[in-house]
Amino acid sequence: MDTTGSNRSDICCSLISCCLPLRFWVNVIKNPQFVFDIHKSSITDACLSVVAQTFMDSCSTSEHRLGKDSPSNKLLYAKDIPSYKSWVERYYSDINKMPAISDQDMNAYLAEQSRMHMNEFNTMSSLSEIYSYVGKYAEEIVCALEEDDAARKQRLAFKLEQVVAFMSLES
Structure with a gap:
């Protein structure tokens, strides 16, 4: 049985799961002032950093070993990470099952949005x-x-x- 396609799909999902959250969502989570007209206090910043780290850990494909020397922000949501990871995996699995969009359909959609x-x-x-x-x-x-x-x-x-x-x- 050829698993090349499966491995390629896993690699793509792995790259996407790192790229999209790190480049966009984590930035928005950590810097809400980029989107909203708000002031971010140092306490809010610290809390958002914990949320962003939890989000990154949930999207990570590697296992994180936690111990007594692990930072408290990692320990805070450690028990929730496996369920979050399953949500992320299901999300990318659902995307992978969707039919591909042709270049022609995509161009037509973009032209319509532009118009x-x-x-x-x-x-x-x-x-x-x-x-x-x-x-x-x-x-x-x-x-x-x-x-x-x-x-x-x-x-x-x-x-x-x-x-x-x-x-x-x-x-």
Whole structure:
């Protein structure tokens, strides 16, 4: 019996279970001020760190051996981790059983979402954000543009300097 597909699926789930929680959810859990307009006290920060660690342990594919020298935050939810792990495993198993979405269906869905939200995009706000970034890193961007052959041919560094100078006069 060939288990290559099964191993590949396990590896993918393992990578996803590490990547998605670590890159996104743990960051949101530990830093709610990124999403909500709140102040996070040091006590709240400590509590959220315990919750985030429990979440990471629940999504981990490795077993954690706990002993008398283990940190208290790991011991706090140690008895709950196995049930959380089973929830995570079932979640990825359910995803694995779902039918694949074709590129064509995905592109059609994204095009529809883009069309539905077309009027929600604030162009001026976006340009302002881009300009604040460009203003902050203008020297580095100009240097990079001057070093690039295609950008040099189109005189992008000069054009960018003109835009920065014009915007400086406007503000």
